[in-house]
Every structure is written in structure tokens, then in C-alpha cells.
Amino acid sequence: MKIIVLLKMVPDVVEELELAADGKALDTEFLRMIANELDNHALEEALLLKEKYSGTVTVVALDAPEVDDALFTALAKGADQALKITDGDGTLGTRAGAYRLAQTISSIPGLLPADLILTGAQAIDDLDGLTAPLVSHLLRLPQLGIVTKVSVDTTAGVATVLREFPGGVRGEYEVKLPAVLGIQAAKKPPRYVPVAKVRAAMKSQAIQSVVAPTAADGGVCLLPVEEMTKPEVTEHAQMLQGSPEEIADQLCEILAARGLL
Amino acid sequence: MVTANHGVFSPPAPPDITLENLTEFPEGRRVLTCIQCGTCAGTCPYGELMQYPPRRIIGMLRAGELEKVFTSDSLLNCVACYACTAKCPRGIDLTGVLLPLVKEQVLLRLPEMPAELQKALENKLRYGNPMGESPRKRAAWVKTAGVPVRILHEDPRPVDVLWFVECYSSYYPRGQQCARAIAKVFHALGVDFAILGNEEKCAGECGRLSWERGLYNTLMEYNMLVLGKYQFKRIVTSCPHAYDAFRYRYTALKFNYDLMHVAPFLAQHFDRLKPMLKRKASCTVTYHDSCCLARHSSVYEEPRLLLQAIPGVKLVEMTHNRVNTICCGGGGGGMWLDTYYKAKGYERLSERRVKEAIATGADILAVACPYEISRFEDALKVLGYEKKMIVRDIVELLAEAMEV
Numbered sequence: 001m002k003i004i005v006l007l008k009m010v011p012d013v014v015e016e017l018e019l020a021a022d023g024k025a026l027d028t029e030f031l032r033m034i035a036n037e038l039d040n041h042a043l044e045e046a047l048l049l050k051e052k053y054s055g056t057v058t059v060v061a062l063d064a065p066e067v068d069d070a071l072f073t074a075l076a077k078g079a080d081q082a083l084k085i086t087d088g089d090g091t092l093g094t095r096a097g098a099y100r101l102a103q104t105i106s107s108i109p110g111l112l113p114a115d116l117i118l119t120g121a122q123a124i125d126d127l128d129g130l131t132a133p134l135v136s137h138l139l140r141l142p143q144l145g146i147v148t149k150v151s152v153d154t155t156a157g158v159a160t161v162l163r164e165f166p167g168g169v170r171g172e173y174e175v176k177l178p179a180v181l182g183i184q185a186a187k188k189p190p191r192y193v194p195v196a197k198v199r200a201a202m203k204s205q206a207i208q209s210v211v212a213p214t215a216a217d218g219g220v221c222l223l224p225v226e227e228m229t230k231p232e233v234t235e236h237a238q239m240l241q242g243s244p245e246e247i248a249d250q251l252c253e254i255l256a257a258r259g260l261l
Numbered sequence: 262m263v264t265a266n267h268g269v270f271s272p273p274a275p276p277d278i279t280l281e282n283l284t285e286f287p288e289g290r291r292v293l294t295c296i297q298c299g300t301c302a303g304t305c306p307y308g309e310l311m312q313y314p315p316r317r318i319i320g321m322l323r324a325g326e327l328e329k330v331f332t333s334d335s336l337l338n339c340v341a342c343y344a345c346t347a348k349c350p351r352g353i354d355l356t357g358v359l360l361p362l363v364k365e366q367v368l369l370r371l372p373e374m375p376a377e378l379q380k381a382l383e384n385k386l387r388y389g390n391p392m393g394e395s396p397r398k399r400a401a402w403v404k405t406a407g408v409p410v411r412i413l414h415e416d417p418r419p420v421d422v423l424w425f426v427e428c429y430s431s432y433y434p435r436g437q438q439c440a441r442a443i444a445k446v447f448h449a450l451g452v453d454f455a456i457l458g459n460e461e462k463c464a465g466e467c468g469r470l471s472w473e474r475g476l477y478n479t480l481m482e483y484n485m486l487v488l489g490k491y492q493f494k495r496i497v498t499s500c501p502h503a504y505d506a507f508r509y510r511y512t513a514l515k516f517n518y519d520l521m522h523v524a525p526f527l528a529q530h531f532d533r534l535k536p537m538l539k540r541k542a543s544c545t546v547t548y549h550d551s552c553c554l555a556r557h558s559s560v561y562e563e564p565r566l567l568l569q570a571i572p573g574v575k576l577v578e579m580t581h582n583r584v585n586t587i588c589c590g591g592g593g594g595g596m597w598l599d600t601y602y603k604a605k606g607y608e609r610l611s612e613r614r615v616k617e618a619i620a621t622g623a624d625i626l627a628v629a630c631p632y633e634i635s636r637f638e639d640a641l642k643v644l645g646y647e648k649k650m651i652v653r654d655i656v657e658l659l660a661e662a663m664e665v
Binding site: 014015016030034188189191192194195196197198199 | 373383
């Protein structure tokens with residue numbers, strides 16, 4: 001089975017995010033990038049599928065600061081190949097990023113068709129979870145998002161996936177391969193890889209740099225950012241004090257005053 | 262400033278002792294001199310819970326059946342407390358050599374790494390601290406120190422004492438109180454000191470003892486690089502785990518700085534310190550010997566000397582003291598395995614220790630390791646003793662007595 005994982009670097013919110021002087025982007029001076037958490041789940045799911053059905057896992061990422069660490073970590077975890085798309089300024093939005101990913105993976109001889117293309121269902125800078133649908137649209141493949149379980153019938157070329165919906169509703173789908181899946185959670189939490197293994201991977205394995213084919217535009221509209229602002233600080237929470245009965249009374253009053261009772 | 266631009270991984274370190282090359286090292290060959298007396302298992306605080314206590318591990322090693330040991334997770338209970346090492350009649354360094362290597366294999370074979378431990382290890386690699394706090398905030402506590410604290414990358418002039426603050430004192434609110442106390446005491450004594458500030462990263466806990474060799478080597482190489490940038494006469498650290506790592510592990514990278522834990526360092530200034538301890542405390546104190554500082558490095562008397570110098574302090578001993586101390590449960594990665602132990606229904610060692618402390622009738626449990634403040638305060642709350650006893654670092658008690 002051939003699996004491609006699309007991995008993207010996102011701002012690490014351990015550092016406070018600051019706005020750049022022009023008010024249109026994040027200040028990159030102290031910004032650190034980290035692999036999108038759900039992309040790590042996509043990688044884990046890919047590795048679990050590889051372990052179960054055998055095959056190969058190729059990780060593809062757009063160039064960004066610290067992306068090499070993320071790719072070597074993926075290789076140390078068991079990915080077979082790591083590709084880094086080197087052109088681009090790392091500030092692509094979701095739509096342009098998805099376009100570049102789709103365009104590049106279709107331009108590499110022998111990479112497609114893959115049985116599955118997995119990526120995170122969301123990212124902190126893509127809460128709409130558009131990467132998987134956009135890539136699938138560009139590659140003309142079926143897509144399912146918010147996936148929490150994947151099993152594959154390799155002879156029939158079909159995957160059975162569990163997709164989550166709001167309100168605790170889940171749906172089981174059958175999808176013909178090849179397909180694109182937006183992974184919400186792997187079957188197991190992303191594995192730990194000993195640092196020594198990553199260091200060994202850095203010595204013995206390589207990240208392949210690939211250049212995206214010249215954009216033929218392809219109808220991609222790069223929405224320019226006009227303004228970026230910090231969230232507005234709203235009023236602080238009101239702490240209710242007193243005995244449980246008094247607190248209950250106060251709570252009822254507040255709810256009634258707001259027209260919620 | 263050493264930046265993270267080149268990534269968090271550094272090049273591979275020199276060859277290290279492994280299970281495969283064990284007998285190529287004198288300390289590895291010594292393991293094979295075991296007489297199977299079982300003192301190790303008897304002295305181990307979690308010995309009765311281990312399917313393979315140290316004695317059996319050596320037996321299995323000799324029988325060529327070590328692979329079986331790896332399938333049991335019982336060695337995750339090893340809190341790297343050096344009890345077995347200290348008591349071994351053959352002088353086998355179980356805690357320092359054999360057990361972390363076996364533990365590494367146990368962890369690698371687990372179907373899932375305990376989540377808390379995994380997060381702590383990933384955080385140490387990426388952020389240089391187990392909590393996952395911003396490395397840029399490591400020195401943030403300095404603003405509230407109340408006395409000037411020089412940060413070397415801002416003012417790189419040579420300094421007498423390089424104080425290695427470590428993670429819990431830098432980030433954890435209760436630890437920061439201790440850091441402030443140390444800064445104040447240093448300042449009052451006129452110590453010429455400075456810290457690495459945001460350039461400092463976790464020393465690697467007690468080195469390999471939290472099992473992750475690659476992580477430990479990465480942190481070690483990084484810290485050696487940073488230390489090499491500055492001129493100082495000695496390193497003083499308030500963290501026994503960093504002390505342990507520096508003293509026994511960093512030597513692999515030719516660490517030969519003059520090194521002291523803060524307690525013996527202050528004991529050196531005893532004659533000047535004593536008259537400054539003016540405020541009468543009127544309390545009974547029991548002192549918990551930390552594994553790394555006490556049992557592994559024989560620092561027993563200096564903390565007691567300092568405590569007894571405080572007017573009104575009556576020092577009482579717990580049943581297990583000095584070389585017989587009981588681990589707080591935080592070593593060897595245990596700091597991040599509490600949930601795992603709890604899920605298995607094991608008694609937390611911090612709770613066992615606190616019960617002993619309460620039995621002395623003391624009001625204050627004095628400690629000299631930043632891990633212990635949080636562990637014992639939590640244990641006191643869990644057992645409902647939080648009104649009976651408080652936990653204080655010895656330097657906090659000194660600062661209070663000095664009224665600084």
C-alpha cells in the first residue's frame with residue numbers, strides 16, 4: 001500500500017504570537033514553527049496502516065522553519081521517504097498551500113497514484129480544515145474529513161473509515177481508493193521516537209528537496225491579508241461567592257436577567 | 262546567544278555504553294560480578310512491585326534471557342534513587358549503568374508510552390524544560406527576585422558563581438519562590454553570581470537515568486556549548502538532578518568545572534551566614550535527604566548544619582534518613598509517571614515519605630531539591646495533612662531567618 005502524508009508547519013503557540021509592524025502578518029522574530037498536531041496523527045495513522053498492510057509512507061511538506069526536524073522525526077518513526085517543497089516563502093495560505101502540494105505531488109514521477117493521501121483534518125491556521133478537500137479537488141479524488149478510524153481492503157481497493165459529526169454522531173463510510181482523508185485522530189496517540197533514532201536518521205537518511213512546478217495559476221486566488229489583529233479582550237469572568245444555595249440564587253438571577261430562563 | 266535556528270537536534274555523540282557493549286566498559290563488567298544476594302530488590306522502594314527486580318535482571322542477563330525482562334513494564338517503577346547501588350555489596354552501579362539501559366528497552370517495547378512521560382520528554386527536547394513552557398520565559402522570574410540577578414548573555418563579564426537554576430525553579434511558581442530566596446541569600450552574602458537565563462536548558466535530569474540517551478546527549482551537548490561561552494569560577498546549582506548530571510555524566514564531554522550544590526556552597530559561607538540568621542523560627546523541622554544529593558553524592562551534613570543554624574529550629578530525623586532515605590518518587594522519569602503509577606494502584610512514594618515526616622511530629626519538611634517541593638506539597642494535600650506540615654526548601658528557611 002502506498003500512502004502519502006501531507007505535513008505542514010504551523011506557528012507554535014507556546015510562544016506568544018506577536019503582530020508584525022505592518023499589522024498584516026505574524027512577527028517572525030521569535031516565532032517558532034511546529035508540525036501541525038493533526039498532521040502528526042495523520043502520520044501515525046499512515047504508519048499504523050503500513051505496519052498492518054505493509055507498503056510505503058512518503059511525507060511531503062512545504063518548506064518552513066524547523067521543517068527538517070519534523071521530516072527527520074517522521075523518517076525516524078518509520079516513514080520511507082521525506083520530500084520538502086523548497087520554493088515558496090512559507091507564508092502561503094491554506095488554499096495556495098494545498099494547490100502547491102497537489103501540483104507538486106502530481107509532478108513527481110511515480111509518486112501518484114497513491115492508495116491514500118492523509119493529512120490533518122484541521123490546523124490552527126486552517127480551522128475550516130480545507131487542506132484535504134482542496135487537495136482532493138485538485139487531484140480529482142474522493143475525500144472524507146474528520147476521520148478517526150481507517151481500515152483497508154487491499155484486494156477490493158476500498159477503505160472503510162469512521163467520520164465524526166457534531167453532537168457525537170459518527171458515520172461509517174466506504175471509499176474507493178485512491179482517496180484523500182483528513183485525519184482527526186489516529187488509532188493511537190502519535191508515537192514517541194527516541195532522539196537517538198532521529199539523530200541516526202539525520203546521518204543515514206536524507207530529505208529530498210523538490211521544486212514545485214511553475215504555477216499555471218490554476219484558478220488559485222491568493223487572498224491578501226489586509227489586517228491582522230489580536231483577539232479583543234472581553235470582560236473577565238464574574239466569580240460567584242457564597243453558599244451553594246446563595247450561588248444557585250445568584251445564578252438564576254443572572255440567567256433570568258439575560259433572558260435565558 | 263545560541264539560537265534554535267539550526268533545529269533542536271545536534272550531531273551524534275561519542276559511543277556510549279549499551280546493553281550490547283556492556284562488557285567493554287569496566288562498570289559494565291562489574292555487573293557480572295553479582296552474587297545474587299538480593300539486597301538490591303530488598304532495598305528498592307518499589308521492589309515488591311517489580312516482576313524483575315535488579316537481582317533477577319542480572320540473572321536473566323547471565324542466562325541470555327534479557328528479552329523476557331523487556332516485556333514486563335515493571336522496571337518503569339525504577340525511580341533511579343540509587344538505593345540498590347548504595348547497598349550493593351559488590352559495588353555494582355545498578356542505577357547508573359544497568360537499569361536505565363534495560364528501562365530504555367522496556368519503554369521502546371511498550372505498546373504506548375505513558376502520555377505524561379512522552380510529553381515531558383518531547384518538551385525537554387523542544388523547549389528545554391519538561392513543562393513545555395516558552396524558553397523565552399525561563400528567566401522571567403528574575404523580574405520578581407527583589408534583588409539584581411545578572412544574566413550572562415546580557416552582561417557577559419566574568420563571574421565567580423554561575424548559578425544553574427534549572428526548570429522547576431525557573432518555571433514552577435513554588436520553585437520560583439525558592440529561586441527568589443536563593444537570589445536574596447546570595448545577594449545578602451555578597452556572592453558574585455550570574456545565571457544563563459533563557460540560554461539555559463534542562464541539564465537532562467539525572468542524565469541517562471530518565472532513560473532517554475539521545476535526548477540527554479542533545480541537552481548535554483547544548484549546555485556544554487553555552488557554558489563554554491562564559492568565564493566563571495564555579496557552577497552552583499540548586500537542583501540535585503542537574504548536580505548529578507554534571508558530576509557523573511557531563512564528564513563524557515570533559516566537564517571539569519568546579520561544581521557545588523547550593524547547600525554545601527552556603528555551608529562554606531557558614532561563619533558569615535550564621536550571624537545573619539536573626540529571626541527566631543521556633544519550629545520543629547525534619548529534613549528529607551534527596552537521592553541524588555545525599556545517597557549518590559554523600560551530601561548529608563551541610564543541609565543539617567544550615568538548618569540547625571537557624572535560631573529556634575529543632576531538627577528531628579525521619580526513620581529513613583541519610584543513606585537510607587526514601588525517594589520522593591520523582592527520579593528516573595517518575596516525576597512524569599504519577600498518573601501511570603496511580604492507574605496501577607501503586608502507592609506514591611511521596612505519600613509514603615510524607616507519612617514518615619508526619620510521624621516525626623515536625624511542622625516543617627525541609628528539602629533541597631526542587632522536585633520535592635511540589636511532590637511533597639501534593640502528597641500532604643492528598644493525605645489531608647496540609648494544615649499539619651509545610652514544605653520548605655532549606656534556602657527558603659534561611660532567607661526567612663535572614664529577613665531578606
